[in-house]
Amino acid sequence: MKDTEEHITMLHGAGGQVMHSLVENYILKYFGGANVEVPLEALDDAAVVGDVVFKSDTHAVKPIFFPGGDIGRLAVSGTVNDIAVIGAEPYALACGLVLEEGLSLVDFERILASMNKTCSEASVSIVTGDTKVVEKGVLGGCVITISGIGRRTTATEKNLTVIKEFRNDFNARWILDSNLGVGDKIIVSGTLGDHGLAVLSAQEGLKFGSGIESDVKPLNVLIRRLLDEIGGVVAMKDPTRGGLADALNEFSEKSGKGILIQEDKVPIRKDVQTACEMLGLDPLEVGNEGKIVLGVVEAKAEQVLELLKGTSAGENAEIIGQVTNEFKGVAMQTVVGGKKIIARPIGDPIPRIC
Amino acid sequence: MKDTEEHITMLHGAGGQVMHSLVENYILKYFGGANVEVPLEALDDAAVVGDVVFKSDTHAVKPIFFPGGDIGRLAVSGTVNDIAVIGAEPYALACGLVLEEGLSLVDFERILASMNKTCSEASVSIVTGDTKVVEKGVLGGCVITISGIGRRTTATEKNLTVIKEFRNDFNARWILDSNLGVGDKIIVSGTLGDHGLAVLSAQEGLKFGSGIESDVKPLNVLIRRLLDEIGGVVAMKDPTRGGLADALNEFSEKSGKGILIQEDKVPIRKDVQTACEMLGLDPLEVGNEGKIVLGVVEAKAEQVLELLKGTSAGENAEIIGQVTNEFKGVAMQTVVGGKKIIARPIGDPIPRIC
Numbered sequence: 191m192k193d194t195e196e197h198i199t200m201l202h203g204a205g206g207q208v209m210h211s212l213v214e215n216y217i218l219k220y221f222g223g224a225n226v227e228v229p230l231e232a233l234d235d236a237a238v239v240g241d242v243v244f245k246s247d248t249h250a251v252k253p254i255f256f257p258g259g260d261i262g263r264l265a266v267s268g269t270v271n272d273i274a275v276i277g278a279e280p281y282a283l284a285c286g287l288v289l290e291e292g293l294s295l296v297d298f299e300r301i302l303a304s305m306n307k308t309c310s311e312a313s314v315s316i317v318t319g320d321t322k323v324v325e326k327g328v329l330g331g332c333v334i335t336i337s338g339i340g341r342r343t344t345a346t347e348k349n350l351t352v353i354k355e356f357r358n359d360f361n362a363r364w365i366l367d368s369n370l371g372v373g374d375k376i377i378v379s380g381t382l383g384d385h386g387l388a389v390l391s392a393q394e395g396l397k398f399g400s401g402i403e404s405d406v407k408p409l410n411v412l413i414r415r416l417l418d419e420i421g422g423v424v425a426m427k428d429p430t431r432g433g434l435a436d437a438l439n440e441f442s443e444k445s446g447k448g449i450l451i452q453e454d455k456v457p458i459r460k461d462v463q464t465a466c467e468m469l470g471l472d473p474l475e476v477g478n479e480g481k482i483v484l485g486v487v488e489a490k491a492e493q494v495l496e497l498l499k500g501t502s503a504g505e506n507a508e509i510i511g512q513v514t515n516e517f518k519g520v521a522m523q524t525v526v527g528g529k530k531i532i533a534r535p536i537g538d539p540i541p542r543i544c
Numbered sequence: 545m546k547d548t549e550e551h552i553t554m555l556h557g558a559g560g561q562v563m564h565s566l567v568e569n570y571i572l573k574y575f576g577g578a579n580v581e582v583p584l585e586a587l588d589d590a591a592v593v594g595d596v597v598f599k600s601d602t603h604a605v606k607p608i609f610f611p612g613g614d615i616g617r618l619a620v621s622g623t624v625n626d627i628a629v630i631g632a633e634p635y636a637l638a639c640g641l642v643l644e645e646g647l648s649l650v651d652f653e654r655i656l657a658s659m660n661k662t663c664s665e666a667s668v669s670i671v672t673g674d675t676k677v678v679e680k681g682v683l684g685g686c687v688i689t690i691s692g693i694g695r696r697t698t699a700t701e702k703n704l705t706v707i708k709e710f711r712n713d714f715n716a717r718w719i720l721d722s723n724l725g726v727g728d729k730i731i732v733s734g735t736l737g738d739h740g741l742a743v744l745s746a747q748e749g750l751k752f753g754s755g756i757e758s759d760v761k762p763l764n765v766l767i768r769r770l771l772d773e774i775g776g777v778v779a780m781k782d783p784t785r786g787g788l789a790d791a792l793n794e795f796s797e798k799s800g801k802g803i804l805i806q807e808d809k810v811p812i813r814k815d816v817q818t819a820c821e822m823l824g825l826d827p828l829e830v831g832n833e834g835k836i837v838l839g840v841v842e843a844k845a846e847q848v849l850e851l852l853k854g855t856s857a858g859e860n861a862e863i864i865g866q867v868t869n870e871f872k873g874v875a876m877q878t879v880v881g882g883k884k885i886i887a888r889p890i891g892d893p894i895p896r897i898c
Contacts, residue, residue, distance in 0.1 A: 198647040203677025216649070217675070220656040221639065224669030237672035239636040239693070242596060246638030246691050250676045282593040284600030285575065286640065286689040293552040295570070302574040315578030318591035320689075321571070322604045322896065323557025327681035335640040335674075337600050337691035339593070542676065 204537035205431025235272040243278035243340035252330035256392040258403030262305035265334040267408045270312045274410035275426040277365035278340030285319035286335035291326040312408035345418035352421030356487045369424040370445035375491035376511040377484045379504045383462045386476035389543040405480030422490030435474045438520045439534040449520045451511030475535040477543045558891035559785025589626040597632035597694035606684035610746040612757030616659035619688040621762045624666045628764035629780040631719040632694030639673035640689035645680040666762035699772035706775030710841045723778040724799035729845035730865040731838045733858045737816045740830035743897040759834030776844030789828045791837045792874045793888040803874045805865030829889040831897045
């Protein structure tokens, strides 16, 4: 693997172990150490600087239009969701566009209209930005970077108050990967793998039965309801690159706790499961763009589940597992009996989906 | 020009009239209208949302290393300067990296180290980010988007207090392109065209005499001194794409005033002037990355100039002109006599330099 050591390869961007090494050995070496509340080295979904939650996410998906979405909807949702899962309300976005020479203005306008619609759903505004044009190449039309800022709300505070009713040692001000405690329930808001399979089908021209669509959507309004109406959410992530497997490993490593999930509880569409089997993919490693994974204090888990199930974005939500101190890492109780270790994926099993 | 109408072309990214049309007919159509203090449609250097100044800038320069700088230093300086010229202090950055497959890790590390050094010079931190890898193509190694947030400081307030001593109708809270008043002096902080020529020489393998280097640098510390120690700066821009010609036209259009500059006062290095003549370029249209153009109340112009001249970044500063109500637009008193109209460039005269 000499090449992997000396040059950037696709694996470096795939959300698995190779990417984590790149971030730790290069990015953190130069950019770590800033004295802020949630710094870069926390590698959480967003940074906290003073009272501002700050995040930037770059999307380079190909093709730029896919079943259920497009790169514009993806870029806006990605940043909005990263800010929301830390417990903040996103309120302003900046848009960096890299347009490839030859992109049709009709396609460009479709993407702008889709971003505008997604912003409306999320109640956020794009307030600044920058546009660059690059020579025709292999980007597939454009690359979009959306940065966003978010703030604390009454929902942020209510959620923390509820947590403290059950965990008197809890003193985090935000919803962080490192907050999980023994007994917390792990919830996913819906079926896994839809986005990755939808993009893969568009990339490869594959047809999977009835047609799998991306789940890409902004979840901040739903998340705000969860925090405001119920509370008790200690950790939260949107399982994008690397899928559920990567998200749970982040939770486990940063919290120093074990996580045991139940295979029969993990919601996966039948057609996604079948397509994954055909393609040799593990749906737990496939990325999602409209789902959240939550760690919730045990006493509030059923209420969180109920609220989720009453919404279109969360109708297939399930409590899939629990935090434990019986082991480290992530394991799954399989339907055939026995436990299987869920490792951090080495790379993304499929081409870039975000 | 049917192609320009229907597809993205390099001209759409070049900072001239074609780009302005793209922004007005597409970007503002979908993203305009947000109810914030300095919105997108002001097309100023950064947006103001509540007390946060917010900006995102994308850099796709080729080659990624050029005389006097690299894409990392350029990206950090670009966003830092855009926030500083509105009168705010940048304090946290987000870094979106698009790495091209095949980029050597040695080059990647050089860029990270350069960004780190530039952040130190500017006293800012990179606190969050995202990295994507794309297939090998024509990007030249990487594209970097730096977003940043800034805040008001005592220097912001002092500057406004000084302005109000001379302009009792002045009620802007920030340094905006639209703030110019008749009689204000126009100052540039140093020689023009150095960055564009340096990148062009690297792109084309040209040698221009003694070697022209990019001026790329963060200017926020210098700008803070100007506001804090002297004040009276009503408008400020860093003249990047489109150069001084574009910056002055922005000032003029948004303020509804004329600007008359003196050709013999505009600082241009002899070798840059010669190279521009050889290549048929107008140095007023060539981009800079370490210079500012200021509109200053007349009574403070000499003091601003003196402070600038005492610094390494401003040693070649000059008062180049004045705001007038005798005409609209931008004109230059030439050394041979007579006035020449300085129009907004149609596109960048040279390949992308930022």
